Amino acid sequence: MTTINKLFKLMLAVGILSATSCDNDITEINTNPNGVNLNEANPSFLLTDVMVNTAMDIGNKGYSEPLSAFVQYTQKDSWGNNNYDWAGSGWESYYNNLRTAKLALQRSQELGFKFHEAVATILIAHNFALLTDFYGDVPYTEALEGDGEILLPKYDSQESVYKSVISDFEAAASMLSSNMGSLEVFGASQDIFFEGDAEKWMKYANSLALRYYMRLSEKDPGYAGAGVQATLAKPLIASVDEEAAVPYLGVGPSDSQPSNGKQGTPSNFSRVKPATTFTYKLAELDDPRRAIWFDAVAIPIKVVPAADVPGGEDDVVVDGVRYINEETLADNGLKIFDPATWYGDRQAGLSLIDTSSTYVGIPVSYQGSEPYTYNLNPNPVQGGGNPHVSLMNPQFNEVKGDYLKARIFSYAEICFLKAEAALKGWGSDAQGNYNKGVEASFETWGIEDQYADYIDNTGVAYNGTLAQIMEQKWIANFSSASEAYLDWRRTGLPDLQTGPFAKSTVIPVRFVYPTSNSTLNRDNYYSALNSLESTSHTNDVPGYIENDTPWSKPWVLQGVTKPW
Incomplete structure (x- = not known):
């Protein structure tokens, strides 16, 4: 697996330029010779940029941002946020990433690059999935319309976004599968997720589809169950070697282990407990x-x-x-x-x-x-x-290390998803997949030799309950707090409670839209607020706009009893 490299930012620009003809007529005085022609951009380098940003967002949320405190992996004893009053972050970075990914998609289609087109489709779907995960309704169908065509995009329903991204994951996997023998090369140095391995990208897309079918398992079990059963028959991430986990390079803060104490100030590390x-x-x-x-x-x-x-x-x-x-x-x-x-x-x-x-x-x-x-x-x-x-x-005080990675999708997660699906009657071998999930986590952290002794411990030996599967999945997701949070939100497991000085007696269930949305895209923003369900905790903390609070329920939580 290659590493995150801040130099990819420079490589992106170089890649764009390298795809531009050097045979310009000197008489074309209206053309800026130093400009970058986006219509001739290199999709490989564009996709590298999107992968870097996606990985770093997940890595930062996984360890150093307040989500880690939300799911009670860590607490900060200085300059932190342990009291559940964090409104969330990521909106602008997700949409910036999506604009780059869309350009990569367009260039891939123009060049007939099926591999690159599939990767761009996966990355676009994943970033939109994260947006709707955290915020609820988000601009989707009109969000990436360029050239000033749609300046004020509507917010699409969370249901439609979820089901659209699942469809895109499936379409991308099918595109790769049906063209596997004739795909163009995607250079290993540009593909920081899977080093140009199309089969791993196909498995990754199928695995993402499984994740998001399960995301809807409480809200829409009929749709989710049929999708899970169909997806379990497809190739999925099948080992730790196939998981999407990108090692940190350690060159600078933008590509290093979050909250390390070797860059900036030593307290970056010491305040995380x-x-x-x-x-x-x-x-x-x-x-x-x-x-x-x-x-x-x-x-x-x-x-x-x-x-x-x-x-x-x-x-x-x-x-x-x-x-x-x-x-x-x-x-x-x-x-x-x-x-x-x-x-x-x-x-x-x-x-x-x-x-x-x-x-x-x-x-x-x-x-x-x-x-x-x-x-x-x-x-x-x-x-x-x-x-x-x-x-x-x-090890977390270092800028890089053997086990310091942005964990985007682990093999352990696949195993626990399979175990949960089996409990619901949508798959098989709940115990076998549960055990594999625990073993995969041990392998991920280099202690696979201790698995055999651990799996028979009291409280660990399989007892057939969802609570136990989700508890071990929560443990395995350490440093992947985003997924742990979304699992907790879906199942209420493990049974995490806020502390005595929290802003509310329950954990927040969404991020708050950026304030700029209420002024720059006012009508569509207020329309989106109508889709949020007010709860008894919505007004626990003053200062938010109407229903746009961390304790208002988006569509995926409406009508269900979890997490509270």
């Missing part, structure tokens, strides 16, 4: 992936009887361990963290102490401000560090 929801679940399952994802806490805390505190003191650090006299807790408003009671304890004004000896996270929405004071931090200032809370594994 594991969420207690995640650390306790992995500890409960005795999951070896925690050692891959987290670092051991620098100074663990032990709460012990007075007689066991070294030196007879109430609070002392000895040999790298902080000992606290248990008899002093109540008088100081302290209590040991308990997953079953911590929410109420915080509401009661207590400060909590986590006595986990190895991996210590931060509870979700623990306080109204940044939680850098958590766990009796001796240096409670923003950006000051905390020896009593774990950092992420040091």
Whole structure:
């Protein structure tokens, strides 16, 4: 698999220029010799640009943006957003990406490049799918009409966008399959997803179709079930080697592991901490992936009887361990963290102490401000560090690494989708696919040799429930928070709850449209708001325009009971 490279931005321009004739007549004085003729652009380099932007968006949302806090993989103890008041991001970048992809599609069709046309179709459909995933109704049929033909595009219904992109995934896969023996070359250095392998692109398109049929499985089970059954009969991503996961190059911030501390400021890395929801679940399952994802806490805390505190003191650090006299807790408003009671304890004004000896996270929405004071931090200032809370594994402090990738579509996801489909009666072998999903995640992170011991653990050994499949899928999706969030929104699993200082008692279910839409495309914007369903939480937070809030339900959630 090739790597994301910020130089592809330059290569894009070079590629466009390289497709332009150098035999210009010097008498053509009205032609700018230094200009780029988009009508002669090289589709390979255009598609590279779209792939780079798509991968980086998914990678950033997967690890460093607040979606990771939404699904409780991480919390930031400084300069973060743990309280569920994030309105979302991506609108402009998605549409910028789509304009480039459309040009690539047009150029591919003009040149008769079927491979490039199929890839452009897949990338356009995927970016539109992400837009409707996060926002609801979006400009679609009129969105990419250029040359000033449609300046104020209408918003298409979320239902029509979802079903159109699924159709496009299927059409692209069919185009590749039917032309497999006669496709033009797509250079490996330009195709950063699959290095010019048309068969992998076909499997990827089919896999995306399966993902989006399942996305509609609660809202429109008749349509989804028929589509899932038909898609399961087609070639899909079949191994970790075939998944869409692009390694970071590490040249600059635009192509490196998100929130690494080697570029910009070291606090980019140090302020990202594991969420207690995640650390306790992995500890409960005795999951070896925690050692891959987290670092051991620098100074663990032990709460012990007075007689066991070294030196007879109430609070002392000895040999790298902080000992606290248990008899002093109540008088100081302290209590040991308990997953079953911590929410109420915080509401009661207590400060909590986590006595986990190895991996210590931060509870979700623990306080109204940044939680850098958590766990009796001796240096409670923003950006000051905390020896009593774990950092992420040091690999995430690097700009690149063997396991640092923008994970766009994993083999583990395919396996869990198959397992879920089997439970619904749309496929077969739920247990086998569940086990393969867990194994694939272990292989992805380089610990496949520990899978055999793990799969029989209490809570891991297959029990035939959707809750267990979705729990393991949630774990496997670490660093792919977008898909974890959309899975949670569809199923309500795992049962994630906001913390005591969250903006609302429920997790948001959509992104808010950019404010510019309410002024520049006013009539169509307000029409789109009518398609959103107001809920009892819509007005939990003031300051939003009418129904355009993170707690208003788009079409895909209307009439269903999930996630709340």
